[in-house]
Amino acid sequence: MSPTAEKTNENSVCEATIEMLKYSAESNYDTAFQRAQKVKPCPIGEVGACCKHCAMGPCRFNPKKPDEIKGVCGADINTVAARNFCRMIAAGTAAHCEHSRHVSHTFLSAARGDVPGYKIQDVPKLLKVAAEFGIVGGDPATYGGDTKDKPFNKVAEELGQKAIGEFGTEKGLYMIKRAPQKRQEIWKETGVTPRGIDREIVEMMSRTHMGDDADYKNLMLQGSRCSLVDGWGGSMIATELQDIMFGTPVPVRSKVNLGVLKNDQVNIIVHGHNPLMAEMVAVAARDPELVNLAKQKGAKGINIAGMCCSGNEILLRHGIPLAGNFLQQELAIATGAVEAMVVDVQCIMPALGRLVECFHTKLITTSPTVKIQGATHIEFNEHDALNIAKTIVRTAVENYPKRGKTNIPNKTTDLIAGFSHETINYMLGGSFRASYRPLNDNIINGRIRGVVGVVGCNNPRVKHDDVHINLVKELIGNDILVVQTGCSAIACAKEGLLIPEAATMAGKGLREVCEAVGMPPVLHCGACVDNSRILVACTEMVREGGLGNDISDLPVAGCAPEWMSEKAIAIGQYFVTSGALVVFGVTWPTTGSPTLTKYLFEEYEKIYKGKWAFESRGAGQMAAMIIDHINKKREALGIQKAQERKLYDMEARRALEV
Ligand code: NFS
Numbered sequence: 068m069s070p071t072a073e074k075t076n077e078n079s080v081c082e083a084t085i086e087m088l089k090y091s092a093e094s095n096y097d098t099a100f101q102r103a104q105k106v107k108p109c110p111i112g113e114v115g116a117c118c119k120h121c122a123m124g125p126c127r128f129n130p131k132k133p134d135e136i137k138g139v140c141g142a143d144i145n146t147v148a149a150r151n152f153c154r155m156i157a158a159g160t161a162a163h164c165e166h167s168r169h170v171s172h173t174f175l176s177a178a179r180g181d182v183p184g185y186k187i188q189d190v191p192k193l194l195k196v197a198a199e200f201g202i203v204g205g206d207p208a209t210y211g212g213d214t215k216d217k218p219f220n221k222v223a224e225e226l227g228q229k230a231i232g233e234f235g236t237e238k239g240l241y242m243i244k245r246a247p248q249k250r251q252e253i254w255k256e257t258g259v260t261p262r263g264i265d266r267e268i269v270e271m272m273s274r275t276h277m278g279d280d281a282d283y284k285n286l287m288l289q290g291s292r293c294s295l296v297d298g299w300g301g302s303m304i305a306t307e308l309q310d311i312m313f314g315t316p317v318p319v320r321s322k323v324n325l326g327v328l329k330n331d332q333v334n335i336i337v338h339g340h341n342p343l344m345a346e347m348v349a350v351a352a353r354d355p356e357l358v359n360l361a362k363q364k365g366a367k368g369i370n371i372a373g374m375c376c377s378g379n380e381i382l383l384r385h386g387i388p389l390a391g392n393f394l395q396q397e398l399a400i401a402t403g404a405v406e407a408m409v410v411d412v413q414c415i416m417p418a419l420g421r422l423v424e425c426f427h428t429k430l431i432t433t434s435p436t437v438k439i440q441g442a443t444h445i446e447f448n449e450h451d452a453l454n455i456a457k458t459i460v461r462t463a464v465e466n467y468p469k470r471g472k473t474n475i476p477n478k479t480t481d482l483i484a485g486f487s488h489e490t491i492n493y494m495l496g497g498s499f500r501a502s503y504r505p506l507n508d509n510i511i512n513g514r515i516r517g518v519v520g521v522v523g524c525n526n527p528r529v530k531h532d533d534v535h536i537n538l539v540k541e542l543i544g545n546d547i548l549v550v551q552t553g554c555s556a557i558a559c560a561k562e563g564l565l566i567p568e569a570a571t572m573a574g575k576g577l578r579e580v581c582e583a584v585g586m587p588p589v590l591h592c593g594a595c596v597d598n599s600r601i602l603v604a605c606t607e608m609v610r611e612g613g614l615g616n617d618i619s620d621l622p623v624a625g626c627a628p629e630w631m632s633e634k635a636i637a638i639g640q641y642f643v644t645s646g647a648l649v650v651f652g653v654t655w656p657t658t659g660s661p662t663l664t665k666y667l668f669e670e671y672e673k674i675y676k677g678k679w680a681f682e683s684r685g686a687g688q689m690a691a692m693i694i695d696h697i698n699k700k701r702e703a704l705g706i707q708k709a710q711e712r713k714l715y716d717m718e719a720r721r722a723l724e725v
Contacts, residue, residue: 159637175227
């Protein structure tokens with residue numbers, strides 16, 4: 068049954084989304100919200116109890132009788148659920164690492180001066196990362212290094228080569244050495260220290276083949292090792308090299324929601340994940356010739372807006388406004404005001420190819436690895452990036468006269484983004500004493516009780532944005548500093564939580580800190596690959612001292628309340644393996660095997676001092692679970708003063724609206 072126009076406000080808490088869902092239902096446009104009503108999740112696949120790895124099956128297990136049934140090969144439910152979970156980790160890791168490989172190759176070409184338009188911008192960061200890769204001397208913990216004999220483009224060239232080497236190596240990853248010493252020892256003892264990026268992903272796929280590894284614990288060991296090449300490998304390399312090429316983010320003000328689309332301008336949405344293309348489209352849109360062409364066609368100018376993580380990337384570095392998060396991609400097209408939606412990789416709904424048939428909008432695919440029926444393909448190539456980006460922008464501009472009726476919701480919210488770990492360091496410590504000391508001190512004195520990363524996707528199986536927003540409100544209300552990435556950050560930005568004024572919603576202690584520093588209580592750190600920034604921030608907190616000697620000692624946690632993608636599972640697994648509590652909402656993909664689930668939710672704590680948890684009842688219960696964990700960590704550190712959890716009902720939340 069598809070939702071009627073009246074029922075759409077049960078699907079989202081975002082007013083622009085509700086308005087567009089009503090409009091789409093009336094106009095008969097198909098969206099993920101409607102398809103989610105029609106296509107119910109398979110109850111066996113949902114819990115990880117279906118094995119389709121060979122042609123003797125697929126073998127389906129009865130989750131109610133997990134011990135009674137075996138697959139044709141004899142695999143039990145624990146093996147099957149672990150294999151399925153591990154393949155999710157492998158796919159998510161592969162997605163981030165392919166992004167990273169692409170960035171690494173472009174970085175090397177930029178260092179050699181082979182890709183006009185891309186260059187080395189952040190030299191201090193280049194030198195710092197190069198020192199960690201053993202290229203220049205100096206203390207990797209401090210900026211600088213000995214570059215007397217090497218011009219910085221030579222340093223960059225060597226760094227590019229070494230970064231590319233991380234994929235094929237079998238000798239271990241440079242960035243792993245960033246982790247706290249104690250954490251590295253735990254990885255060594257458990258045998259999960261990764262050898263190389265490609266190696267771990269390939270081995271994960273190989274071990275989950277029919278007739279290979281059948282021991283769920285042994286499979287999960289490789290699941291952990293594979294996830295580490297995402298967080299401390301591919302994702303971290305992508306973040307660092309992107310920062311060096313495009314600039315390390317600093318706080319920038321911008322706007323979010325579908326109202327950033329302009330009725331009188333050519334609207335181009337960049338959607339996907341890799342900033343290599345999005346950056347160039349943003350540059351091309353400022354080309355005077357193309358701006359003039361837009362005016363000749365009757366538009367006042369060219370308006371670029373971001374969507375999902377490509378949007379986060381160009382928001383952070385250029386303040387380009389965001390049109391919305393994952394579940395708003397179809398709704399943006401349904402406004403009728405988008406001349407082109409330009410996409411690269413990941414989280415792009417194939418449905419867009421059919422939806423654009425109802426509009427003048429051109430869906431433009433740009434990656435040779437992502438083609439969609441119904442799209443126009445303009446292949447992007449870094450060696451001719453600006454010219455291709457100009458072709459893309461020209462295609463959009465020439466499409467403007469074909470625009471028909473538009474319906475842009477008049478909704479935008481202000482936000483501040485750009486909190487790289489360098490910015491957090493600088494912001495809290497000041498320019499002459501940049502350090503994490505003030506953050507640690509505020510955690511120790513209890514003004515800030517802990518730090519929680521609220522990240523991840525939207526999922527139409529739950530009310531859009533609802534859990535993200537209410538969880539974050541409850542956390543900041545209880546003096547917990549929230550750091551965000553991905554679509555979760557966009558959800559909270561739309562709610563007005565990413566501006567300093569949102570400190571009025573924070574508890575007294577956090578509010579004091581935010582007001583003293585002038586920062587929001589919710590910090591937008593970037594795209595999903597930038598979850599690596601959160602790993603670095605946690606490591607810096609450990610290094611600063613006073614909060615134990617490992618990530619697992621810190622009063623921190625991670626959460627993806629509305630997750631849907633395999634990348635989210637990979638991210639969760641590397642945070643757990645790094646010592647954090649990670650809570651997921653919506654659904655949990657191993658419940659078909661109570662044994663494996665118990666292993667991940669309970670026994671993991673003994674192995675990694677971090678664990679998975681699942682809570683689907685809502686933001687209140689999720690917040691309670693996280694606050695309880697933070698209190699326990701504070702107690703173990705001897706810094707806990709008795710403090711009641713402040714409960715936020717709807718009335719209390721309304722009273723706090725900014
Ligand atoms: Ni992360 Fe970004 Fe959004 Fe989820 Fe998709 S855009 S990489 S996977 S849906 S947060």
